[in-house]
Amino acid sequence: MADNGTGAQDGPTGAQDGPKSQTILVVGGGIAGITAALEAAETGYDVILLEKNPFLGGRVTRLNRYFPKLCHPTCGLEINYQRIRKNPRIKLMTMTEVTDVAGTRGDYRVSIKSGPRYITDACTACGKCAEVAETEVPNPFNYGMDKVKAAYLPHEQAFPMKYVLAPEVIGTPEAEKIRDACPYGAVDLEAKVEEGELNVGAIIWATGWKPYDASRLEVYAYDESPDVINNVEMERLANHDGPTGGKIVRPSNGEPVKRVAMIQCAGSRDTNHLPYCSMICCLGSLKHAAYVREQYDDAEVDIYYIDIRAHDKMSAFYERVKRDPKIRFIKSKPGHIEIGEDGRPLVCGEKTVGREIYKEPYDLVVLATGMEPSLPKDFAPEAGLVRDEYGFVVPAANGGDGSGQFSAGVAGGPFDVALSTQSATAAALKAIQAVRAAGN
Numbered sequence: 386m387a388d389n390g391t392g393a394q395d396g397p398t399g400a401q402d403g404p405k406s407q408t409i410l411v412v413g414g415g416i417a418g419i420t421a422a423l424e425a426a427e428t429g430y431d432v433i434l435l436e437k438n439p440f441l442g443g444r445v446t447r448l449n450r451y452f453p454k455l456c457h458p459t460c461g462l463e464i465n466y467q468r469i470r471k472n473p474r475i476k477l478m479t480m481t482e483v484t485d486v487a488g489t490r491g492d493y494r495v496s497i498k499s500g501p502r503y504i505t506d507a508c509t510a511c512g513k514c515a516e517v518a519e520t521e522v523p524n525p526f527n528y529g530m531d532k533v534k535a536a537y538l539p540h541e542q543a544f545p546m547k548y549v550l551a552p553e554v555i556g557t558p559e560a561e562k563i564r565d566a567c568p569y570g571a572v573d574l575e576a577k578v579e580e581g582e583l584n585v586g587a588i589i590w591a592t593g594w595k596p597y598d599a600s601r602l603e604v605y606a607y608d609e610s611p612d613v614i615n616n617v618e619m620e621r622l623a624n625h626d627g628p629t630g631g632k633i634v635r636p637s638n639g640e641p642v643k644r645v646a647m648i649q650c651a652g653s654r655d656t657n658h659l660p661y662c663s664m665i666c667c668l669g670s671l672k673h674a675a676y677v678r679e680q681y682d683d684a685e686v687d688i689y690y691i692d693i694r695a696h697d698k699m700s701a702f703y704e705r706v707k708r709d710p711k712i713r714f715i716k717s718k719p720g721h722i723e724i725g726e727d728g729r730p731l732v733c734g735e736k737t738v739g740r741e742i743y744k745e746p747y748d749l750v751v752l753a754t755g756m757e758p759s760l761p762k763d764f765a766p767e768a769g770l771v772r773d774e775y776g777f778v779v780p781a782a783n784g785g786d787g788s789g790q791f792s793a794g795v796a797g798g799p800f801d802v803a804l805s806t807q808s809a810t811a812a813a814l815k816a817i818q819a820v821r822a823a824g825n
Contacts, residue, residue, distance in 0.1 A: 405491040405492060405586065405823050405824050406491060406492060406493070406584050406585050406586040406820070406823075407430060407431065407586050407820045407824060408430070408431045408432070408433060408583075408584070408585045408586055408820075409422075409425045409430050409431070409432050409433075409585065409586065409587045409588075409589065409813075409816045409817070409820060410432075410433050410435065410493070410495060410583060410585040410587070410588045410589070411425075411432060411433070411434045411435065411588075411589045411591055411793075412435050412483055412588065412589065412590050412591060412592055413435070413436065413437075413443070413590065413591035413592040413593050413759075413793075413794075413796065414434055414435070414436030414438070414440075414441040414442070414443060414477070414479070414591075415441075415442065415443020415444060415445060415591060415593045415794065415805075416442070416443060416445045416462075416794065416802055416805055416806060416809075417443075417591040417593065417793040417794025417795070417796070417805040417806065417808060417809040417812075418434060418436070418441075418443070418589070418591035418593075418793065418794070418809070419434075419441060419442075419462075419465050419469070419809075420465075420793075420805075420806045420809035420810060420813075421589045421591055421793050421809040421810070421812050421813045421816075422434040422469070422475055422813075423465060423468050423469065423472070423475070424809065424810050424813035424814075425813040425816060425817060426472050426474040426475045427468070427472065428813075428817060429474070430474065430816075430817060430820065431474050431476075432474055432475050432476070433475075433476050433478065433583060433585065434469075434475055434476065434477050434478070435478050435481045435482070435483065435497065436477070436478070436479045436480075436481065437480065437481065437482045438479065438480070438539070439479050439480050439502060439539050439543075439547070439549045440479065440539040440540065440543040440544060440545070441462075441466070441469075441477070441479070441544050441545075442462055442544070443593050444593060444594065444617070445458050445462065445802060446458065446459075446462055446540065446542075447526065447617065447620060447621060447624075448620050448624075449620045449621075449623040449624040449627075449631075449676065450623075450672060450676075451802060452668050452669070452671065452672045452699065452702055453668075453698070453699055453701065453702030453705075455672065455675060458802075459542055462542070462544075463542065466544040469544070477545070478497070478499065479502075479545065480499055480500045480501075480502055481497050481498065481499040481500075482497065482498055483495055483496070483497055484496045484497060484498050484580075486588065486767075486790075489767075489789065490586065490587065490788060490789030490819050490820075490822070490823045491586045491587075491789065491819075491820065491822075491823025491824065492584070492586070492823070493583075493584070493585050493586065493587075493588060493789065493790075494582055494583075494584055495582065495583040495584075495585060495588070496580070496581075496582055497580065497581055497582070497583060498578060498579070498580050499578065499579045499580075499581075500578055501552075501573075501576035501577055501578060501579075502547070502549055502550070502576065503549070503550035503552075503555065503572060503573055503574060503576050504547055504548045504549060504550055504571055504572060504573070505570075505571045505572075505573050506547070506571075507569045507570060507571035508547040508548055508567075508569065508571040509569055509571075510538060510546045510547060510548060511568070511569075512538070512548075513566045513567055513568060514536035514548055514550070514563045514566055514567055514572060515534045515536045515537060515538070515548070516566065517536075517562050517563055517566040518534040518535045518536040518537075518554070518559065518563055519534075519535075519559055520534070520535040520551070520553060520554050520559060521533065521534060521535070522534075522535055522537075522551045522553055524537075524628070525539075526539055526540045526621075527621045527627055527628050528617060528618050528621060530618060530621060530622070530627070530628040530636070531627075531628035535550065535551040535553060535554045535559070535563070536548055536549075536550050536551070536563050537549055537551070540626060541626050548571075550563065550572065555574060560574055561574070586789060586819065586820035586823050586824075587789040587790070587791070587815075587816035587817075587819040587820050587823075588789065588790045588791070588816075589790075589791050589792070589793050589809075589812045589813065589816050590760065590766075590770075590778055590790065590791070590792045590793065590796045591792070591793040591794050591796055591809060591812070592758070592759045592760045592796045593758075593759045593794060593795050593796060594756040594757060594758060594759055594795040594796075594799075595756075595757050595758075595759045596615055596616070596617045596754045596755075596756070596757070597651075597652045597653070597658065597659055597754040597755045597756070597757055598754075599613075599615045599651065599652070599752050599754050601652065601658065602651055602652050602658070602752065602754075604720065604721040604722065605648065605651060605719075605721065605722045605750075605752055606721075606722040606723070606724060606730060607752065609724055610637070610722075610724050610728070610730050610750075611635075611636040611637045612635050612636060612637050612728070612729065612730055612747075612748065612749050612750065613722060613730050613750045613752065614636065614749070614750070614751055614752070615651075615751070615752045615753075615754045616666065616669050616670065616673065616751060616752065616753050616754060617754075619633075619673050619676075619751045620669075620673075622634075622636075623673070623676040632680070633645075633676060633677055633680050633681075633749070635748050635749055636749075637728060640748070641681060641748075642677065642681065642684060642748040642749045643681065643683065643684050643685065643748055644684070644685050644687075644745075644746065644747045644748050644749075645674075645677050645684065645685070645686045645687070645747060645748065645749045645750070645751065646686075646687045646688075646689065646730075646732050646745070646747045646749070646750045646751070647670040647673060647674060647686065647687070647688045647689065647750075647751050647753060648689050648719055648732070648750065648751070648752050648753060649666060649667060649670060649688065649689060649690040649691060649693075649753045650662075650666065650690075650691050650718065650753065650755075651666075651752035651753050651754050651755075652752075652754055652755055653666060653753075653754070653755035654691065658755075659755045659757065659775070660775070661755070661775055661799065662694060662755075662799070663755035663756040663799040664694070664696070664756075664799040664800065664801060665756070665799065665800075665801050666753040666754070666755060667690070667693050667694045667695060667703075667753070668695060668699055668702065668703075668801070669753060670688055670751065670753050671688075671695070671702060671703060671706045673751055674686040674688060674706055674709075674712050675706060678709055678711060678712065683711075684711065685711050685712075685713070686711065686712045686713070687712075687713045687715055687732075687745070687747075688712065688713065688714050688715065689715050689717050689718070689719050689732070689734070690714060690715070690716060690717075691716075691718055692716075693714070715736060716736065716737040716738055717734050717735060717736045717737050717743075718734065718737075719732050719733060719734035720733055720734040720735070721733050721734075722750060723744070725746055727746075729746045729747060729748060730746070730747055730749075730750045731744050731745065731746050731747075732744070732745045732747060732750060733745075755799070756795060756799045757776065758775075758776045758777050758778070758795065758796060759795075759796070760776070760778060760796055762776065764778075766778055766790060767788060767789075767790055769781055769788020769789075769790055769791075770788065770790050770791070770792065773798075777792070777795075777796065777797055777798045778792040778796050778797055779792065779797055779798070788819070789816070789819040789820070789823065791812040791815045791816055791819075792808075792812065793805070793808050793809040793811075793812035793813075794806075794808050794809055
């Protein structure tokens, strides 16, 4: 496949490094995968970075702010993108997934599949294709909360900065119109799924996480009211390039929110759903409360919690939010949500302290859903790795001596961004040690 000058490729490569490969494969292009790839490449090793989406950044690139300082994530991501552009040792393959792994440390044969983007490396992101597109499709970057043209840039700072053509229009006259509008001939309507094989010496699984499916929490009426959303949707609602241009409003009617509820452990620490704590949910809700209060001086936010888990230095962030008199902390796990006659969600339950029964109306309810590993459930790691009882990839009990596969970031357990990057650096070091050992 052709290189676009940034080290980025969108299709399989037939490059082989021999029976004892020194190349490191990183599966997943979120913050952990990016960190692991850069750490290994800047140490002098060739790295192939695979990402199933058409852009890098994973969940982090969809965040509005980081806690505790509430700074934007785009700055740090752009620095990493610049490092990738400048490093010839990193080969990026987007819209690509691993289908099979065989072999051992130093000689893994990895089968991959790349889906068609229908846009080639000749794309300059000029936007002419989008100008003539008429069909609209759900916007995956905003979790389907709005729509985009069938020819679209994944988001305003996407890397690689290339458009995507939605498969819904392939084979239609509209697709031909889009192709003809491109002044660079970058639209390939004949593109197909491609399969190939990579030969690598070590593999880092940085496949990240997905939010727990809130529709499974039937008592919280997620599927019954557009004004009940989850925490990742709240991030997009508050973002300037989100579905409302950054205005936190009721999705049902666009009205400003005056009363907002945050429900902690929505499906977490619950044997019927996720029995573990996902570590970031409490802090995320504190951040969301700050978003609301920044936009509305008179808005009230109620945070329903079992207990607040603000670890280490994050406790200062918790205390700062707690000082806001319009943010209330209510110790209770709500029993259910009803929809009132006026369409507003009613949070119902019993307070842990005082045993008071409540039924409170809100303009917006945000469910703090937990983190699930994104790695397919049927993935069977080699002897050095195992899936724990929750599905995360962890080292085997015997320590995995001789292994060439490692996990990084949330593939290995619930982490925040800082811990994910630390985990990724550790995984890069282990992968380097593995390929060195295989070459001796």
